C-alpha cells in the first residue's frame with residue numbers, strides 16, 4: 130500500500146489500494162445506516178456531515194447544485210452508531226472507536242471529475258483517552274472567535290479536551306452571575322475583555338459538536354491576584370514589620386468566609402460547565418505571605434499544623450476538593466498539591482524528571498495527565514516539532530495497572546506572550562506532533578523522518594482549512610496562506 134498523504138494523526142490501521150474512484154460533490158453524500166441508532170436530526174452527526182462535506186469539497190457551494198435532492202448518490206459514506214447519544218456531551222469514557230467502510234453503490238460515470246479517492250480501509254481508536262490543549266485567557270484575553278477557531282484546529286488533530294485556564298493573576302474575564310464584581314473589577318476591561326454566560330455557552334456547544342470536552346480551571350489559592358479586585362477579604366494581607374504591607378498573597382485559608390465564597394462560586398461553575406471534571410489549579414503557591422500574617426500563623430497553631438505551611442495548603446485544597454465533589458465533580462490539580470486524595474487526578478507539568486513524578490503519582494494509585502514535555506508557550510531554538518514528537522509518556526518502570534493510570538497528555542499554551550495575533554502559528558503544527566503521540570500507535574509513530582513528509586502535508590491541509598499553521602521547514606503548499 131502506498132503512503133496515504135496528509136492523514137494525521139495516523140490511524141491505528143489503514144490500508145489503501147491503488148483502486149481509485151472519482152469523487153464529485155454531486156455524487157457524494159453522508160447517510161445514516163439502516164441499523165444506525167442515530168437517525169437524521171442527530172445534532173452532532175448532522176453537523177459533522179455538513180462540516181466534512183465542506184472540508185472534502187472546499188470550493189463547492191450547494192447553491193448551484195440541482196442534483197442535491199437526488200436520493201441514490203453513487204458514493205455514500207454510511208454512518209452507523211450503536212447508541213444514540215446525539216444530544217449529550219462528550220465524556221471521559223465516550224467511545225471514539227470507528228470502523229469505516231466507504232460504500233460505493235454503483236459506478237455510474239459523472240462528468241468533470243476533480244477528486245479521486247483510493248479504496249481505503251480504516252480501523253481507528255485513540256491510544257490515550259485524554260488529549261488536551263490548555264489555553265490561558267488571563268495573561269491575554271482571547272476573543273471567542275479565536276477560541277472557536279482553535280476548537281476547529283483541535284478537532285482536525287483529534288484533541289478532545291479544551292482545558293480552559295480561564296482566570297489567573299492578571300485578569301478575571303469570566304463573568305460570574307453570583308459575583309459580577311469579579312470581572313467588572315478584575316477583567317482587563319469590564320465590557321470588551323470578558324466572557325459572558327452566553328460566550329461560555331457558545332464555546333461549550335461549539336466544542337460539543339466537535340466531540341471536545343471543555344474542562345474549566347479556576348486556579349487557587351495562588352494565581353488569584355485578579356480575584357482580590359472584585360472580592361475583598363478573599364486574599365491574604367501580607368505583613369511587614371508586624372503591620373500590613375499593603376500587598377496581598379494567595380487566597381486566605383484562615384477565614385470561614387473564604388470557603389463560603391468558594392462554595393458559591395463553584396456551585397455556579399459546576400452548573401455552567403457540564404463536564405464531570407473541574408481543574409482546581411493549586412500550582413506555585415508562595416507561602417511567604419501566609420507566613421508573614423499573624424492571623425494565619427495563629428490559625429496554624431489552632432489547627433496543629435505548627436509551622437509546616439504545606440499542611441495549610443493541603444488543608445485548603447482538601448476543602449476545595451470537598452466542595453467540588455459535593456457538586457459531583459472530580460477534581461484535577463497541578464502536581465504541586467499532589468496528595469493522597471483518591472478523588473483527584475494529577476497533572477504533571479514541571480520539567481526535569483517528569484516521568485519520575487508520573488511514576489510517583491501512578492504508584493499512589495491516582496490518575497495522571499502529562500503536560501511537562503508539551504509546554505509550547507516557551508519557544509526556543511530546540512523547541513521544534515520533533516522535540517514534541519519523541520515523547521514516550523509510558524517510559525517509566527511500573528506495572529501495567531500503573532501505566533493505565535496515565536490517561537493522557539496535554540499541550541499547554543500559556544498566555545504571557547500569546548494572544549490572538551500569534552496563537553495559531555505558535556500552536557500549529559507543532560501541537561500536531563503531540564496529537565499523534567496521544568492518538569496513534571506508539572510503534573508506528575516513532576520515526577521523525579517518516580512523520581516529517583506526512584506532517585508537512587497535514588500542515589498544508591490546516592492552511593487550506595484556514596488555520597495559520599507555521600511552516601515546519603523549507604517547502605511550499607498548493608494553497609499558500611493569503
Ligand SMILES: CC(=O)N[C@H]1NC[C@H](CO)[C@H](O)[C@@H]1O
Nearest residue numbers: 412413463478504506507543
Ligand atoms: C502549572 C503552571 O504551568 N503554572 C505556571 N507555570 C509557568 C507557565 C508559563 O510557562 C505559566 O506561568 C503557568 O501559570
